[in-house]
Amino acid sequence: MTKNGKIALGIVVLIIIVIAFVSMSGNKETGPIRIGFVGPLSGDAANIGQNAKAAVEIATAEVNAAGGINGRQLEVMYEDGKCGGTAASSAANKLINVDKVSVILGGACSGETMAFAQAAEQSRTPVLSYCSSVPTLTKAGDYIFRNYPSDSFQGKFGADHLFNTLGKKKVAVLYVKSDWGIGINDVFIQEFKKLGGTVAVDDGYDQNTHDLRTILTKVKAANVDALYFLGYSNETVVALSQAKDVGLKTTWFGGDGWDDPKIWSSAGKVAEGSMYSRVTSNPTDAFRTAMKAKTASDEIAGCSATAYDGTKIIAKVIGSVGTDKTSIKNELYKTVYTSGVSSKEISFDENGDLKTANYEVAVIRDGKAVVSK
Amino acid sequence: MDIVPQLIVNSIIAGAIYTMVALGFNLIYGTARFFDLGYGALTAVGGYAVFYFYKSLGLNIFFAIVIGMLVSGLLGWLLYRFIYAPLRERKSSSMVLLVAALGAFTAIQAVIAILFTSQFQTLSTSAGNDHVYEILGGVITQVQLITLIIGIVLMLGMALSLKYTMFGKAVKAVGDDEEVSKIVGINTRVVIGKVFFIGSAIAGLAGILVGFDTGIEPTMGLSLLLKGVIASIIGGIGNIYGGVLGAFFLGFVENFGIWKISGEWKDAIAFGVLIIFLLFRPQGILKR
Numbered sequence: 333m334t335k336n337g338k339i340a341l342g343i344v345v346l347i348i349i350v351i352a353f354v355s356m357s358g359n360k361e362t363g364p365i366r367i368g369f370v371g372p373l374s375g376d377a378a379n380i381g382q383n384a385k386a387a388v389e390i391a392t393a394e395v396n397a398a399g400g401i402n403g404r405q406l407e408v409m410y411e412d413g414k415c416g417g418t419a420a421s422s423a424a425n426k427l428i429n430v431d432k433v434s435v436i437l438g439g440a441c442s443g444e445t446m447a448f449a450q451a452a453e454q455s456r457t458p459v460l461s462y463c464s465s466v467p468t469l470t471k472a473g474d475y476i477f478r479n480y481p482s483d484s485f486q487g488k489f490g491a492d493h494l495f496n497t498l499g500k501k502k503v504a505v506l507y508v509k510s511d512w513g514i515g516i517n518d519v520f521i522q523e524f525k526k527l528g529g530t531v532a533v534d535d536g537y538d539q540n541t542h543d544l545r546t547i548l549t550k551v552k553a554a555n556v557d558a559l560y561f562l563g564y565s566n567e568t569v570v571a572l573s574q575a576k577d578v579g580l581k582t583t584w585f586g587g588d589g590w591d592d593p594k595i596w597s598s599a600g601k602v603a604e605g606s607m608y609s610r611v612t613s614n615p616t617d618a619f620r621t622a623m624k625a626k627t628a629s630d631e632i633a634g635c636s637a638t639a640y641d642g643t644k645i646i647a648k649v650i651g652s653v654g655t656d657k658t659s660i661k662n663e664l665y666k667t668v669y670t671s672g673v674s675s676k677e678i679s680f681d682e683n684g685d686l687k688t689a690n691y692e693v694a695v696i697r698d699g700k701a702v703v704s705k
Numbered sequence: 706m707d708i709v710p711q712l713i714v715n716s717i718i719a720g721a722i723y724t725m726v727a728l729g730f731n732l733i734y735g736t737a738r739f740f741d742l743g744y745g746a747l748t749a750v751g752g753y754a755v756f757y758f759y760k761s762l763g764l765n766i767f768f769a770i771v772i773g774m775l776v777s778g779l780l781g782w783l784l785y786r787f788i789y790a791p792l793r794e795r796k797s798s799s800m801v802l803l804v805a806a807l808g809a810f811t812a813i814q815a816v817i818a819i820l821f822t823s824q825f826q827t828l829s830t831s832a833g834n835d836h837v838y839e840i841l842g843g844v845i846t847q848v849q850l851i852t853l854i855i856g857i858v859l860m861l862g863m864a865l866s867l868k869y870t871m872f873g874k875a876v877k878a879v880g881d882d883e884e885v886s887k888i889v890g891i892n893t894r895v896v897i898g899k900v901f902f903i904g905s906a907i908a909g910l911a912g913i914l915v916g917f918d919t920g921i922e923p924t925m926g927l928s929l930l931l932k933g934v935i936a937s938i939i940g941g942i943g944n945i946y947g948g949v950l951g952a953f954f955l956g957f958v959e960n961f962g963i964w965k966i967s968g969e970w971k972d973a974i975a976f977g978v979l980i981i982f983l984l985f986r987p988q989g990i991l992k993r
Contacts, residue, residue, distance in 0.1 A: 578715075
């Protein structure tokens, strides 16, 4: 046998040993139940992803402390979706094909969930997104769920609040070119015009841009009553400070992407008095305390409560029907979850969307967001 | 309200930042004749060095900036000395060098993300409370004004030292023909090493200034590098004045381009201009 031949044989033997080892060790019925998590653990929306991860860790620890799911421990595989399609899609592929998870909890950003919705649907893996709000996700597939409301609710709420409650008749809209930004923008424009308002500027911008001066100058020149600014943390912090630079003074109204303590604190005084809409949440004191211990912050970023509830819902569903993916999907449609920290009652309609959604308006005061009455 | 003055100022601000990046890139490209992608990551290195020394350790701001420039300059020199120089001496193709540079770029970015997380950070301690000046009816902040002044001073300093100092002449000679320079007794390795140090320090300074203006993140380098490269190519690659001219040209085209159409077209406009130049005037506005 030649030297190369020996090496090749050695490799083949090694592979067989590894495969044998892996298939022996993975005892399906008694080992931990694996579920996947996808969220932006780095990048623009990292704060939201890290907070959501903390919330999932809390929920997992609670489930396991209470004896796990039918005696089996719950194990979560965390993957970074980087708030974008490419990373989220490879993260989900790894979870589905390598880790063989029963359910994927995520993604957070709409672009993440949309990117792997089809792959999940094809592999019949149920997906429960705790933060994606893009309207098109409604029709993404039978296995795709979310316990976070669709933007068709939010865009409509924003239009109604700006026009009727705040009395702003002429507005500008600046939106980040992500599924989330475009989704809300479309619904908002349609609803605001229907109410009889004028949209003077409607401009999109790239997610990673840090130069928004010119579009803010355009907003200033248009002399609007309010600016509906749809951005994630980074763009929003930059925009608030650059608006001050170019001398734009107007009423700011943001979307749920603003539900991030980073915006309230790092933008400093320029954010003072700005408002945004967010999903009404119902955090218990126990959840607040646990989150504070994890994140060392009093503030809970958006989607943490839904991530926590999502984990609990999955644990409950697996507890009653086991780890078969199709049974999990069928059970999710029937589930009514009541003890949530995000909303009092969570149930899904025939598209896997939330049946009801309530929004509230928060105002930024002294680096904190307080609910506006 | 008249929007034009502010648009002009916005263009100048963008141009000033692109100038900084283009100057260093042009210097390195003009001398070593290779597309140094790693240069992009060095902007982030400068920004993060200042973030660490100024914001975390609380050192004096000017001291921190000098250290930031030295750190990125040194890293640029190390990249040259231990990666690019051996490859060049082995007469590796420019493809190999480009891939090596891409590797360096990615590795540096990843290390920064590990050390400092990927989150967006602001360098200035008073975001949005910067001193503001009004010129031509538009508004410019102190940091932006400083960026502009440094850009112009650097341009003049570089142009003059290339023309009148011994080192400058050696740099130009190496850029014209490396082999002949060796024959006439120039230690090309040392000269190019120094060029890498200076160019990378400028990259670091660009990153620092951007950090004070908006903020820093590990991935900030690529978009800065691309804009700097576009500016260099439009203006005339290897030509110092050309790079600056290209930078301001790009700033104006980008900002005036999105005056009447949606802001999402900005990058499409920038790269469209690049393609037009590559097709119809590949040597750029000013020839080397």
